[in-house]
Amino acid sequence: MAKPTKSDLKKMTYQELQQHEADLQLIKQELRHEALMATKRDVMQLIKESGFELEELGLAPEKSERKRTRAKADSAPKFRHPENPALTWSGRGPRPKWLKEALEAGKSIDDFAI
Structure with missing residues (x-):
């Protein structure tokens, strides 16, 4: 390439x-x-x-470290802002402001899937 x-x-x-x-x-x-x-x-x-x-x-690893390691592994970005690719969301935790605003404006969450 x-x-x-x-x-x-x-x-x-x-x-x-x-x-x-x-x-x-x-x-x-x-x-x-x-x-x-x-x-x-x-x-x-x-x-x-x-x-x-x-x-x-x-x-x-200590037990508390095991939990953190698993949680981080599951938090890969699953959604991306279409105009600013640096803005992502893993689907865990509260939705980011940019995604909430887009959904309220009628967009589908599938529009942001990576």
């Missing part, structure tokens, strides 16, 4: 650049997550082969 040149990027509109930036952020997040999971698998395999337990190595 060819890397866009500076002149290619300058030909884009502001909105296209924003969408391009949002797409790049999403791809970066996905690649980071994949690398993290691969590293975790490798480390867990090494620990398993060593014969030690996580607790012995001081690597077992």
